[in-house]
Amino acid sequence: AQKVTQAQTEISVVEKEDVTLDCVYETRDTTYYLFWYKQPPSGELVFLIRRNSFDEQNEISGRYSWNFQKSTSSFNFTITASQVVDSAVYFCALSERSNQAGTALIFGKGTTLSVSS
């Protein structure tokens, strides 16, 4: 069965600290897709990144970086030099074997990040 675990419920940091959000997933498929979304207090869900199971190259985008490791079934997300605007709930999600029509996502429970000034 598919499952996404975000063990950290809440994280509090002070501005400029680096913070890593953990995500561990379970799937029986060899082809799958992993996502990170941000949900600020306003409530909308903002897409951050998508990763294919066959592409283990890690990625950096500005202050954000992602570490995908199939060996440990993890897809961790790091924010460098955090800012107050990073305060939000972050969701890790999994979908399996896209069939060109779309596949629903399985979400983790989310990690609430609070960045104070």
Add this chain to the structure above:
Amino acid sequence: SAVISQKPSRDICQRGTSLTIQCQVDSQVTMMFWYRQQPGQSLTLIATANQGSEATYESGFVIDKFPISRPNLTFSTLTVSNMSPEDSSIYLCSVAHWGARGQETQYFGPGTRLLVL
């Protein structure tokens, strides 16, 4: 990316009544998904709506309670029927969008915040 709008953005309803939520996409999509996010919780898939066929519901969700329409490739509605306070949630629709390199990303509407008294 796909641009998704939802109506209403929020509503306060009396128990026993029904509310229909609309989801409009700016491009044609095969599948649309409806999720529920209960207060402080993660997102749970309610159903998948394919144009021209009946929606497919996840375990714990039934058509009588959450009827869905999908009249064309850019529009869908979700009705929350015979509401009770337990239905107070954010309801979100999403679509799968394929980029230039054939990569699927799921985008979400802004959500409908429902409070049932």
